[in-house]
Amino acid sequence: MATLLDPTARGRVILVGAGPGDPGLLTVRAVEALKQADVLVHDGLVDPRVLDLAPQAHRISVAKSRSKHTVPQEAINALIVAHVKTGAIVVRLKGGDPFIFGRGGEEVEAVRAAGLPVEVIPGISAALGAAAEVNLPLTHRDWSSAVSFVAGQCKDLSEQNWSGLAGKGRTLVIYMGVATCPDISEKLMNDGVSPDMPVAVLERGTLEGSRALRTLLADLGPMVSREKVQSPAIIIVGEVVMLADAEDKLANWAKAAEALA
Secondary structure, X not given: OOOOOOOOOOOEEEEEEOEOOOHHHOOHHHHHXXXXXXXXXXXXXXXXXXXXXXXXXXXXXXXXXXXXEOOOHHHHHHHHHHHHOOOOXXXXXXXXXXXXXXXXXXHHHHHHHOOOOXXXXXXXXXXXXXXXXXXXXXXXXXXXXXXXXXXXXXXXXXXXXXXXXXXXXXXXXXXXXXXXXXXXXXXXXXXXXXXXOEEEEEEOOOOOOOEEEEXXXXXXXXXXXXXXXXXXXXXXXXXXXXXXXXXXXXXXXXXXXXXXX
């Protein structure tokens, strides 16, 4: 199949991964697509500097926030299809990678159902970008031979089966887990993960003001509260966390408590 990145091909959709935030982590192919866009349908967390790579495009924000979707997914699908049918080159710009908790699969299905051409350009996911920034290997020959990705704000979180996803020799990466982190830590400990399993919270990965905080699983909820962690943030559970360039917030908290005693 020929690439859809052909300036003579009109009426098409290109789903583009915008990466974890830093514009420098865009792929070359993503930049090429942005330069061709007539219409740019973008997520709310995409850095303005990335949007500026498509100055010629008509911008449409479909920003979403927890429990408040300003534009329902079905409406986004319809919006994309409608613009493509006018003959426009529509770039759907999604934070991270379109196929990792980005609903890219749903949008591809909608475009295909409309009988329209679609191409996907992958991006560096939030987890990969944030972890790399602090030298945190998600897999390591000595510490972890498996890595899993889960969403921390799934419906009926307590009923999700995460058995075996975290523990010795494994790494668990949790997206969108800041608001539910007390439930997450309780869930994992109830499933048998040790309370002293290392955990990292990577806030605003690759962006200005990013923080990498480390603690133990039992302290995850309290630490997020103490440190006033805000989304976007990635939570990583596993022994590989000890290799990261992260601030040990539990040790700092213990020292502060000892000084006040």
